[in-house]
Amino acid sequence: MKRIAIVLCVVVVLAAVAGTGAFLWAEGQVRSTMAPPGAATVEFTVPKGTSGRGLGTLLASQGLIRDARIWRWHLFRRGAFAPKAGRHEVSPSMTVAELATALEGNPIPEDIPFVVVEGWRLRDTDAALAAANLITPGAYIAAASKPGNFTAPFPLPTAGTLEGYLYPETYGVVPGKLDVNALIQRQLNAFAERFYLPNRDALAKSGRSLHEVVVMASMLEREEPVPDQRPLVAGILWKRVDTGFPLGVDATSRYELAQWNDRVAFLKRLRDPQDPYNTRHRKGLPPGPIGAPTVASLQAAMAPKPSEYWYYLHDAQRRLHPSRNAEEHEALRRKYNVY
Secondary structure: OHHHHHHHHHHHHHHHHHHHHHHHHHHHHHHOOOOOOOOOOEEEEEOOOOOOOOHHHHHHHOOOOOOHHHHHHHHHHHOOOOOOOEEEEEOOOOOHHHHHHHHHOOOOOOOEEEEOOOOOOHHHHHHHHHHOOOOOOOHHHHHHOOHHHOOOOOOOOOOOOOOOOOOOOEEEEOOOOOOHHHHHHHHHHHHHHHHHHHHHHHHHHHOOOHHHHHHHHHHHHHHOOOHHHHHHHHHHHHHHHHHOOOOOOHHHHHOOOOOOOOHHHHHHHHOOOOOOOOOOOOOOOOOOOOOOOOHHHHHHHHOOOOOOOOEEEEOOOOOEEEEOOHHHHHHHHHHHOOO
8 A cells, every 4th residue: 555655656756747847838838928029019819709718729820820739728727818800010029918907908990992093293192182072171281292201212292292202093091090191191102102112213214204204194184095005195295295296185284173073164264365275375294193003004195106296186085096197187177076
């Protein structure tokens, strides 16, 4: 009996030692991290309906913890755990305990799509943002009128506004928390990524400055609805600029209108030779871009297609009809009843 008692004591002691060792190891794992301090944050999604214990496998698969068993051990020791469904900003430099606390916090707000339409002016984007209750009217224009507050890998206007440089596409925005400056910076980044950086060398060889290309592209966006036709139209317009021939782009006379399609106000400006945006009367490019051009228009402005044409018009179906001289142009106007 004495031997049996001794053996049992030894077994109990070994089990206690092993248990203590396992406990200390598990607690050490709970306090350890997958990356050193300062690691980049990542998004982790807590799916709806997922149990706290079930998150361990997801955390391990995304490299945020080493072992799902350690996660379950921590929850056992921790007690109550109420993660909130949604996207959370976490880091591999967080401990298991810190991850658990982060997943109980408020998730990242869900954003909604906001579309900046091709060709829109600053005032159009401002009005759309205000109509969506994302800003107070005028806030977007005010921010875009301070180019010095933003950065870009290309030269920004030193005066005036960022008209033409704020790329038109769909942006995710958070209702009630829209930072106008952040949105504008994202648009400038998109301009750089979509056009400037991929075309920097070609632009340098084009013989045109970036600003000239942006001004021309903004007109092409409004003038020619078919992207494949824009290089031809660009060739005609650049030829007019280079020879001192008025552009005759009526869209420029709409630029300063409160409403783009206000025909009465448009016709009044069209007859005003003092309007700096009246390209029927004034030679050269207009004072600045008249809206937000897309990559197709920017590339067409940078690489125009040479042709024998000097004029063009669009019929009622918006089909392009170029012509070589004034006589052909007038004949096309009569044919398609374009005046």
